[in-house]
Amino acid sequence: MKTHGRMRGALMLGWAFLMVMNLPAAGGEYAELRVIDAETKRGLPLVELTTVNELKFVTDNAGRIAFREPDLMGTEVFFSVRGHGYEAPKDGFGISGVRVTPKAGEVVEIPLKRMIVAHRLTRLTGEGKWRDTKLLGHPVPLADSPNPGQVAGQDSIQAAVYRGKVYWFWGDTNQIKYPLGLYRTAGATTAIPDGDISNGLPYDYFTDKTGFARAMMPLSERPEGVIWIFGVCAVADGKNGEKLIGHYSRRKGLNGELEQGIAVFDDDKNIFTVARQLPLDEKWRYPRGHPIIMEEGGQRWLMFGAAIPNIRVPATLAAVLDPAQYEAFACQFDKDGKPEWRWQKELPPTDSDKESKLLKAGKLRPEDARFTLVDANGKDRIVLHTGSVRWNDFRKKWVLVACRIGGQTSHLGEVWYAEADSPVGPFTPGVRVAMHDRQTFYNVGHHAFLDRDGGRTIYFEGTYTNDFSGNPYATPRYNYNQVMYRLDLAAPELKVIQGK
Numbered sequence: 281m282k283t284h285g286r287m288r289g290a291l292m293l294g295w296a297f298l299m300v301m302n303l304p305a306a307g308g309e310y311a312e313l314r315v316i317d318a319e320t321k322r323g324l325p326l327v328e329l330t331t332v333n334e335l336k337f338v339t340d341n342a343g344r345i346a347f348r349e350p351d352l353m354g355t356e357v358f359f360s361v362r363g364h365g366y367e368a369p370k371d372g373f374g375i376s377g378v379r380v381t382p383k384a385g386e387v388v389e390i391p392l393k394r395m396i397v398a399h400r401l402t403r404l405t406g407e408g409k410w411r412d413t414k415l416l417g418h419p420v421p422l423a424d425s426p427n428p429g430q431v432a433g434q435d436s437i438q439a440a441v442y443r444g445k446v447y448w449f450w451g452d453t454n455q456i457k458y459p460l461g462l463y464r465t466a467g468a469t470t471a472i473p474d475g476d477i478s479n480g481l482p483y484d485y486f487t488d489k490t491g492f493a494r495a496m497m498p499l500s501e502r503p504e505g506v507i508w509i510f511g512v513c514a515v516a517d518g519k520n521g522e523k524l525i526g527h528y529s530r531r532k533g534l535n536g537e538l539e540q541g542i543a544v545f546d547d548d549k550n551i552f553t554v555a556r557q558l559p560l561d562e563k564w565r566y567p568r569g570h571p572i573i574m575e576e577g578g579q580r581w582l583m584f585g586a587a588i589p590n591i592r593v594p595a596t597l598a599a600v601l602d603p604a605q606y607e608a609f610a611c612q613f614d615k616d617g618k619p620e621w622r623w624q625k626e627l628p629p630t631d632s633d634k635e636s637k638l639l640k641a642g643k644l645r646p647e648d649a650r651f652t653l654v655d656a657n658g659k660d661r662i663v664l665h666t667g668s669v670r671w672n673d674f675r676k677k678w679v680l681v682a683c684r685i686g687g688q689t690s691h692l693g694e695v696w697y698a699e700a701d702s703p704v705g706p707f708t709p710g711v712r713v714a715m716h717d718r719q720t721f722y723n724v725g726h727h728a729f730l731d732r733d734g735g736r737t738i739y740f741e742g743t744y745t746n747d748f749s750g751n752p753y754a755t756p757r758y759n760y761n762q763v764m765y766r767l768d769l770a771a772p773e774l775k776v777i778q779g780k
Contacts, residue, residue: 311382313345318391329359346415365396397713398765405434406761429485429493433760436723438512463506464495497552511567517597527566565606570668587667587682590629632664653710674735681726718751
């Protein structure tokens with residue numbers, strides 16, 4: 281049996297070698313290694329090829345590697361493959377990889393099988409997105425922005441449609457010329473996309489006189505600390521129409537908050553300013569995550585949360601600035617220990633983590649849970665970290681796309697999908713749609729304004745980094761940047777939770 285298994289594995293690996301194709305290349309001095317999705321033939325970004333002597337190469341947005349190793353040209357080379365949801369066949373020893381002979385002026389195509397539901401499309405931020413494509417002399421499919429921002433890396437996206445454009449904001453932003461970057465929020469705009477977005481978005485950054493992204497909340501009179509902005513959205517403002525708002529936090533780092541409050545965008549200066557400062561002990565009465573606006577009972581609500589929108593406030597600027605108008609969706613228990621879920625103003629919201637603890641303590645029955653998913657087999661309990669909930673016209677459901685904390689392949693690198701009839705659940709069992717092996721992919725956001733095909737095709741992005749993963753390896757150029765995926769809501773793998 282062992283011999284038979286090795287032979288079968290060798291045959292599988294041999295199939296992979298046969299599938300490698302040598303074609304004419306554009307850049308004559310380089311060999312072009314192009315990693316593609318075996319099904320769609322599209323180039324795959326974020327695939328790592330490693331030689332047996334630990335030379336590492338990472339595909340660009342088109343799936344290309346411009347290969348020019350003097351001692352390896354014209355020589356058979358084995359590359360192990362790390363595809364974060366895409367795989368090459370394994371041999372009888374369990375080794376996944378391909379064997380190729382790189383030659384100057386030739387293309388080697390390496391097809392990988394997609395093992396995840398979502399399709400990885402492109403890196404959205406940072407320099408060198410098309411580095412190898414340019415070296416090989418191919419045209420770049422996305423034109424450069426007039427203000428590219430000189431960005432090396434960006435953390436945690438916030439996006440909102442406001443006054444006919446999309447406003448994009450990021451947290452800490454790295455620059456090439458010095459290890460210290462911008463720590464008071466970067467920003468850019470784009471038109472509302474109506475065409476192909478699979479190659480990325482032409483961000484028009486707000487920049488300083490050097491061309492580097494500038495602070496979107498300078499707060500120069502209080503220079504201590506970084507400033508992060510979350511919960512960005514547009515709300516009604518009487519005769520002024522609408523205003524762009526968010527929650528700001530001035531802090532020493534992950535711990536040690538110095539100041540917090542509600543920020544409002546100044547349309548003349550293109551910066552956020554303080555509209556109301558909040559006490560440091562206020563823990564939930566402010567926007568966060570990726571908000572939605574929902575109408576219920578004749579009232580337009582702004583709803584938000586880390587993943588599930590479990591906090592709401594009337595969708596007006598006046599209400600957002602008034603902590604007394606915030607409500608939280610919480611689980612309380614009657615005298616018989618029966619759970620009651622309701623909106624109220626006194627208690628903080630129940631989230632996935634709190635619900636998980638109630639389940640473990642035996643205070644909440646699994647059938648009464650709303651925010652901790654189970655997998656499609658009903659065995660594994662999924663605790664959510666960050667994500668978004670959006671109404672979807674194709675499914676006629678509220679769809680959840682969120683990062684899992686404590687995943688199997690990585691601590692914060694798995695993305696899960698589920699559905700519900702209400703934005704506060706209960707949600708169906710979940711399906712893992714993306715994974716990042718021993719890497720982090722957090723602050724996941726589904727941008728509903730990018731939906732295509734009547735909502736059947738959705739797009740989400742997140743921050744890819746080795747932070748919080750326990751893995752010291754940082755993927756060149758991709759680390760600390762935004763990566764976008766496409767998800768077909770009619771995919772067969774989702775039918776297990778959708779039914780017919």
